[in-house]
Amino acid sequence: MGKYIIKRILSAMLTIWFIITITFFLMKVIPGDPFSADKMPNAEIREAIFAKYGLDKPLYIQYFKYLSNFIRGDYGVSYMKQGLTVERIISDGFPYSLMIGSYASALIIIVGISMGIVCALRQNKLIDRFVMILATLGATIPSFVLATGFLYLFSSVLGWVPSFGIENPRGYIGPVLVIGAFSMSFITRLTRTSILDVMQQDYIRTARSKGISEFKVIGKHALRNALLPIVTYIGPMIASIVTGSFVIEKVFGIPGIGSLFTTSILNRDYTLIMGTTVFFAVFLVITILVVDILYVFIDPRIKYE
Amino acid sequence: MSDTAKIDRRWEPLVKEAFDSEIIERPSLTYWQDSWRRLKRNKSAIASLIVIAFIVLSAILIPFFWGYSYEEQELTLSNIPPKLEIYQLDNENYVYITSEYKVIEVTKDGKLIKLADLVNDDKLGKKCYYDVNGNTVLIDYSPYFNAKSEFIKLERAYKKNPIIKVSDYKYLTDYYASQGASVETITLEEARHIMEKRIDRFQVKLNDQLAKPFRKVSNKTFIWGSDSLGRDMFIRVVYGARVSLIVGFVAAIINFVIGVFYGGISGYLGGRVDNIMMRFVDIISSIPMMLYVILLMVILKPGLQSIIIAMSVTYWVGMARIVRGQVLSMREQEFILAARTIGASTQRILFKHLLPNAMGPIMVSLTMQIPSAMFTEAFLSFTGLGVAAPKASWGSLCNDALQTLTVYPYQMFYPALAMSITILAFNIFSDGLRDALDPRLRK
Numbered sequence: 001m002g003k004y005i006i007k008r009i010l011s012a013m014l015t016i017w018f019i020i021t022i023t024f025f026l027m028k029v030i031p032g033d034p035f036s037a038d039k040m041p042n043a044e045i046r047e048a049i050f051a052k053y054g055l056d057k058p059l060y061i062q063y064f065k066y067l068s069n070f071i072r073g074d075y076g077v078s079y080m081k082q083g084l085t086v087e088r089i090i091s092d093g094f095p096y097s098l099m100i101g102s103y104a105s106a107l108i109i110i111v112g113i114s115m116g117i118v119c120a121l122r123q124n125k126l127i128d129r130f131v132m133i134l135a136t137l138g139a140t141i142p143s144f145v146l147a148t149g150f151l152y153l154f155s156s157v158l159g160w161v162p163s164f165g166i167e168n169p170r171g172y173i174g175p176v177l178v179i180g181a182f183s184m185s186f187i188t189r190l191t192r193t194s195i196l197d198v199m200q201q202d203y204i205r206t207a208r209s210k211g212i213s214e215f216k217v218i219g220k221h222a223l224r225n226a227l228l229p230i231v232t233y234i235g236p237m238i239a240s241i242v243t244g245s246f247v248i249e250k251v252f253g254i255p256g257i258g259s260l261f262t263t264s265i266l267n268r269d270y271t272l273i274m275g276t277t278v279f280f281a282v283f284l285v286i287t288i289l290v291v292d293i294l295y296v297f298i299d300p301r302i303k304y305e
Numbered sequence: 306m307s308d309t310a311k312i313d314r315r316w317e318p319l320v321k322e323a324f325d326s327e328i329i330e331r332p333s334l335t336y337w338q339d340s341w342r343r344l345k346r347n348k349s350a351i352a353s354l355i356v357i358a359f360i361v362l363s364a365i366l367i368p369f370f371w372g373y374s375y376e377e378q379e380l381t382l383s384n385i386p387p388k389l390e391i392y393q394l395d396n397e398n399y400v401y402i403t404s405e406y407k408v409i410e411v412t413k414d415g416k417l418i419k420l421a422d423l424v425n426d427d428k429l430g431k432k433c434y435y436d437v438n439g440n441t442v443l444i445d446y447s448p449y450f451n452a453k454s455e456f457i458k459l460e461r462a463y464k465k466n467p468i469i470k471v472s473d474y475k476y477l478t479d480y481y482a483s484q485g486a487s488v489e490t491i492t493l494e495e496a497r498h499i500m501e502k503r504i505d506r507f508q509v510k511l512n513d514q515l516a517k518p519f520r521k522v523s524n525k526t527f528i529w530g531s532d533s534l535g536r537d538m539f540i541r542v543v544y545g546a547r548v549s550l551i552v553g554f555v556a557a558i559i560n561f562v563i564g565v566f567y568g569g570i571s572g573y574l575g576g577r578v579d580n581i582m583m584r585f586v587d588i589i590s591s592i593p594m595m596l597y598v599i600l601l602m603v604i605l606k607p608g609l610q611s612i613i614i615a616m617s618v619t620y621w622v623g624m625a626r627i628v629r630g631q632v633l634s635m636r637e638q639e640f641i642l643a644a645r646t647i648g649a650s651t652q653r654i655l656f657k658h659l660l661p662n663a664m665g666p667i668m669v670s671l672t673m674q675i676p677s678a679m680f681t682e683a684f685l686s687f688t689g690l691g692v693a694a695p696k697a698s699w700g701s702l703c704n705d706a707l708q709t710l711t712v713y714p715y716q717m718f719y720p721a722l723a724m725s726i727t728i729l730a731f732n733i734f735s736d737g738l739r740d741a742l743d744p745r746l747r748k
Binding site: 015018026027029030031136137139140141142144145148149151152156159163246247250251261262265266 | 494497498501502588597599600603604676680683684687688700703706707710711714717721724725728729732733
C-alpha cells in the first residue's frame with residue numbers, strides 16, 4: 001500500500017510537470033503579450049518592463065526560471081493586477097469558490113444519492129418517473145440558462161434573493177443550486193443504475209434468504225457495492241466544482257477564482273495563467289489520488305501491490 | 306408379434322405439416338434491422354428524433370424565405386417585445402410605448418409602422434412629447450424617476466438610522482395615500498418593493514387625457530421581438546440553430562474519425578504501442594480541457610472553424626478510449642482468429658471485422674457527443690470566445706441578452722428554450738439508441 005501511494009505520488013508529480021510544460025509553451029504561442037503596444041505606448045518603458053519580468057530572455061531560459069521558482073514556491077507576480085502575487089490573488093478568491101463548492105458538493109452527494117436509492121427501490125413507479133424527468137432536465141439545460149432563469153424568477157419577479165453578490169446569505173442559494181444541478185442529476189441516475197444492477201446479484205438473494213431486514217440488505221449489501229462507481233465520479237467532480245465556474249461567477253457576481261482563468265488568458269497575464277492552471281491541476285490530481293486510496297476502504301477486494 | 310407392430314409404426318409416413326416445424330417463417334433480421342425495430346418501439350426516442358429532424362429542417366430552410374436576414378438592422382425599432390400593450394389614439398392610430406419611453410406607431414393587429422416624431426424631450430421635467438398624425442402623446446416618467454432618486458437617499462439614510470418613516474418620503478406617502486392605508490414605518494425591503502413594483506414606470510396622456518392600455522396584441526413584424534440593434538430575434542435564433550448544429554455535427558464526426566483510428570490501432574496492435582498511445586491519451590485527458598479550448602480559440606481567430614478545430618483537438622479522447630476497449634475485448638475472439646488464419650491483412654481485420662462489430666457503442670457515444678459539443682460551443686460563445694457578431698449562435702444570443710435580462714427577458718427566453726429543447730432531444734434520443742443497440746444495458 002505504502003509503495004503504491006509513493007508510486008502514485010511520483011506519477012502525479014510527473015503529470016503536473018507535463019501540464020506546466022505544455023501550458024507554458026502553448027501560452028507563449030498565443031499572439032500578443034501582457035504589455036502590448038496599445039497599452040504601453042512608450043517603447044523604452046516597455047523594454048524596461050520586459051527586462052524586469054525577464055520576458056526579453058530566450059524562451060527556454062524563461063521556462064527553466066519558472067520551473068526553478070515554482071519548486072521553491074515562488075509563483076510570481078501578476079502582470080495585470082500590479083503588486084499582487086499569484087498566491088495572493090488565488091487565496092483571495094478561493095474561499096468564495098470553496099464555500100459555494102462545498103455547499104454544492106454536500107447537496108449533490110446527499111440529495112443525489114438518496115434520490116437515486118429512492119428511484120431504484122421504486123423502479124417505474126410515479127416517484128421514479130418524476131425524479132428521472134427532473135434529472136434529465138437538470139443534466140441537459142445549460143448552466144447559464146438555469147442561472148439566468150433562476151435570477152429572473154427569484155430575484156427580479158419574486159424578489160426573494162439578491163440579484164448580485166453574496167453579501168446577503170440568501171445570495172448563496174442560486175449559485176449552489178445551479179452548480180449542483182448537473183452533477184446532482186448525474187449522480188441520481190448513476191446511483192439508480194448502479195443499485196438496480198447490484199440488486200440482481202446473487203449475494204442479494206442470499207442475504208434476503210438469510211432473513212435479514214430489507215433495510216440491512218440495502219444499507220449494508222447493496223449500497224456498499226453500488227457505491228464504487230459513484231465515488232469514482234465524485235472525486236473529480238468535487239475538484240471541478242470547488243475551483244469555481246466562470247459562468248456562475250459572471251451571472252451571480254461572485255468574486256471567486258473560476259473567472260480568473262479566463263480573464264488571465266484574455267489579458268495574457270502569463271504568471272496568473274500558470275498559477276491558476278497548476279492550482280486546478282494539483283487539485284484534480286490530489287482528489288483522484290484520494291479516491292483511489294478510498295477504494296481500499298470501500299471495497300476490501302481491491303489491494304494495491 | 307408386438308415387436309413387429311413397433312417396427313411398423315416406426316415406418317409409418319409422417320404427416321406433411323410436421324416437415325414445416327423447423328422452418329424459420331419470419332425473415333431473419335440483421336443487427337441493424339433488429340435495433341431499428343427496438344428503437345421504433347421506444348416512443349420518447351422517436352418523438353425526440355422527430356423534434357431533431359424538425360429543428361434541423363427549419364434551421365436549413367427557414368432563412369431562405371424569411372423576410373429578414375440575421376444581420377438586418379432597424380435601429381429605430383430596437384428592443385421591441387413579442388407581446389405589445391397598445392394604446393388607442395383614434396380609430397386608425399394606435400401606439401406602443403417602449404420601456405425607453407419611445408412611441409412607436411402600430412396597426413390595430415400589431416404590425417409595427419415606424420417610430421413617432423419626437424416633438425419635445427423635456428429632460429428636466431422627465432416628460433416626452435410625441436406627435437402621431439396630429440395627436441400629441443405625452444409620456445410622463447417623473448413619478449418613477451423621483452421615487453428612484455428618493456429611494457437612493459432613503460438607502461443612504463438607512464445606513465445611519467435604520468428606521469424608515471413613511472412621512473419623510475413623498476413617493477411612500479403618495480403610495481399609502483392612494484391605498485387608503487396609514488402606515489408609519491416600513492422596512493427597506495418594502496420600500497424597495499414599492500419603488501420597483503408598485504409605481505408605474507410611466508404615465509401616458511393622449512391629447513391631455515390619462516390613458517389606459519387598449520389591448521394586448523402580439524407583434525406581427527417581429528414574431529419573437531427584436532434585439533438591441535433592431536434585428537429580428539426569430540431569424541437570429543434560427544440562424545443560431547444553424548451554427549450550433551453545424552458545430553455539434555462536425556465536431557462529433559471529426560472526433561469519431563480520429564477516435565476510431567486512434568483507438569482501433571491502439572487496441573488492435575496492443576503491447577508497447579498501445580501502452581505509449583494510451584499514456585498520451587492519459588496526459589491529454591488529465592489536463593483541464595477548457596484551458597486548451599480557450600488557448601486554441603485565442604490563437605485561431607474566433608469563428609466557426611476555430612471552435613470546431615479547438616474541440617476536435619481535445620475531445621476525441623473519450624471516443625478513442627471506447628473504441629480501444631471494444632477492440633481489446635473482441636480481438637481474442639474466434640472470428641478474428643479465423644480471419645487471421647485465412648490470411649487477412651491487419652487493415653482488413655480492423656475495418657471489416659473489428660470496427661463493424663464495435664459500431665453499437667460507437668454510435669451511442671457519437672450521438673452523446675453532439676449535445677456536448679453544442680454545450681461547449683454555447684459556453685464559449687457565452688464567455689465571448691465564440692462566433693463573432695453579427696453572426697449568432699444560441700450561446701452568444703444568451704450572452705447578449707444577459708445585461709438586459711430584467712428589462713427584456715424575452716431576448717434570453719427564446720434562444721435558451723431552443724437550446725434546451727435541442728439538447729434534451731439529443732439526450733433522450735441517444736438514451737433510446739443505447740437501449741436499442743445494446744439491450745443488455747437496458748435498465
